[in-house]
Amino acid sequence: MRSSVKKSIFAVLLIIVVIIIGSMIFRKDPPPNIVFIIIDTLRADHSHMGDDVAGETPALKKLFKNNSAYFGTSYSNAPWTLPSISSMITSKFPSEIGVVKRNSKIDEKFITLAEVLKENGYRTHGVITHIFLKKKYGLGQGFDTYLEKIDSSDNNLFSVTSPIVTAEAIKIIDENKEKPFFMFLHYFDPHYRYVDHENRSSYKGPFLPDENEAKKAEIIKENLFSQNDLEYFKECYRSEIRFTDIHIKRVIEKLKEQGLYENTLIVIVSDHGEEFGERGTLGHGQSLFDEQTKIPFILKLPGKFEPSVNIRPSFSNIDISPTILDVAGINIPASFRGTSILDEKGSETIFMEVNEKKYDTLYNQCAIVHKGWKLIKDFENNKFELYDLNGDKPEKSNKFNSNKKMFFSMFKILKRYIRMIEDNKHISQKTNLTAEEKKKLETLGYIGN
Numbered sequence: 343m344r345s346s347v348k349k350s351i352f353a354v355l356l357i358i359v360v361i362i363i364g365s366m367i368f369r370k371d372p373p374p375n376i377v378f379i380i381i382d383t384l385r386a387d388h389s390h391m392g393d394d395v396a397g398e399t400p401a402l403k404k405l406f407k408n409n410s411a412y413f414g415t416s417y418s419n420a421p422w423t424l425p426s427i428s429s430m431i432t433s434k435f436p437s438e439i440g441v442v443k444r445n446s447k448i449d450e451k452f453i454t455l456a457e458v459l460k461e462n463g464y465r466t467h468g469v470i471t472h473i474f475l476k477k478k479y480g481l482g483q484g485f486d487t488y489l490e491k492i493d494s495s496d497n498n499l500f501s502v503t504s505p506i507v508t509a510e511a512i513k514i515i516d517e518n519k520e521k522p523f524f525m526f527l528h529y530f531d532p533h534y535r536y537v538d539h540e541n542r543s544s545y546k547g548p549f550l551p552d553e554n555e556a557k558k559a560e561i562i563k564e565n566l567f568s569q570n571d572l573e574y575f576k577e578c579y580r581s582e583i584r585f586t587d588i589h590i591k592r593v594i595e596k597l598k599e600q601g602l603y604e605n606t607l608i609v610i611v612s613d614h615g616e617e618f619g620e621r622g623t624l625g626h627g628q629s630l631f632d633e634q635t636k637i638p639f640i641l642k643l644p645g646k647f648e649p650s651v652n653i654r655p656s657f658s659n660i661d662i663s664p665t666i667l668d669v670a671g672i673n674i675p676a677s678f679r680g681t682s683i684l685d686e687k688g689s690e691t692i693f694m695e696v697n698e699k700k701y702d703t704l705y706n707q708c709a710i711v712h713k714g715w716k717l718i719k720d721f722e723n724n725k726f727e728l729y730d731l732n733g734d735k736p737e738k739s740n741k742f743n744s745n746k747k748m749f750f751s752m753f754k755i756l757k758r759y760i761r762m763i764e765d766n767k768h769i770s771q772k773t774n775l776t777a778e779e780k781k782k783l784e785t786l787g788y789i790g791n
């Protein structure tokens with residue numbers, strides 16, 4: 343063999359060896375799949391992820407305890423669905439995107455989590471069950487498929503949808519085994535109206551399924567429910583959570599069955615809590631107290647990690663999308679306000695707001711939580727409430743008059759957020775609701791405008 347041919351063969355072999363070694367050094371793990379689950383209306387104190395109580399989510403608890411996850415409590419930036427979920431997917435406060443009213447819409451100019459993931463090669467799929475998550479509200483931005491599974495029939499006031507969401511999720515997993523996917527699932531069943539799925543209750547009263555609907559609405563509107571009614575609501579609510587837990591467990595089992603679980607990031611949160619008479623009312627959207635704003639947060643990273651309850655105390659909705667992108671190794675857009683949970687240097691302050699009517703009352707408030715204290719500004723009644731969240735009576739004993747030093751220190755921070763609300767008042771994209779959608783919202787407790 344001529345020496346020049348030998349040299350050529352040697353050169354080719356050398357290039358091949360360099361390519362192989364290079365690919366071994368620079369080989370990246372495949373990007374993780376991402377499953378983002380919202381359980382509507384799940385209060386933080388009903389997930390029991392970090393304690394020894396079996397609670398209403400035994401299946402989730404077992405799965406995550408054995409497979410390593412972060413879990414803890416977090417805050418919602420708003421006490422009702424539309425602004426809360428909008429702030430999760432844009433990593434901006436409701437005021438900043440102008441999503442504060444029942445007909446507010448996310449403008450296309452705002453970047454959403456699904457858009458970023460799609461740009462980075464993910465197939466993006468959403469399954470939703472509430473009018474407020476419809477495409478017409480701008481929440482479908484960036485999704486390849488977005489299934490609106492809303493039960494709009496007049497004769498089904500209870501809208502049981504968890505089995506439908508799970509069935510669609512299982513199809514998505516089956517169809518996306520080979521490529522990285524982002525799956526956004528919205529489970530709605532713990533939201534009012536509550537269903538007693540297990541028929542355990544012996545309740546006799548005005549809220550049984552066959553009783554008069556107008557009467558039920560009137561009792562709730564006027565806060566005339568009895569202790570007996572409240573116990574029934576709570577019993578049904580817990581039943582709804584257990585029911586949802588069973589269906590989410592099926593999705594996680596499907597991931598395991600397909601060999602995808604290990605390389606999947608799973609995030610489970612709620613959009614807001616629920617009040618059961620703690621302040622004399624029922625439901626959500628009418629205060630910024632913990633019953634309505636404290637939510638569970640569960641994060642199962644790809645691979646194996648030690649379970650931890652040590653999540654940053656100042657974690658809220660706006661931090662969810664940055665966390666997902668951080669874990670996926672994707673740059674966080676400059677427009678995102680939040681910080682990944684893996685970054686210990688997040689903001690020390692949580693901000694939350696509400697500016698919407700319920701029945702005939704406008705609830706226009708904002709609040710901050712900062713180092714164990716909460717300061718609420720009520721714009722309608724022009725008053726402040728200051729609470730020591732670690733005190734004997736959290737959120738029951740207003741320290742506004744008795745701790746002026748703390749008030750002024752908190753107000754200095756809150757003022758910046760009040761200015762932000764003022765600065766963004768001009769942002770307001772609207773969507774039109776049909777008569778049928780308005781009627782459906784009324785059955786879910788969104789009454790008055």
Ligand SMILES: [Zn+2]
Pocket residue numbers: 382383422423424533613614
């Ligand atoms: Zn909700």
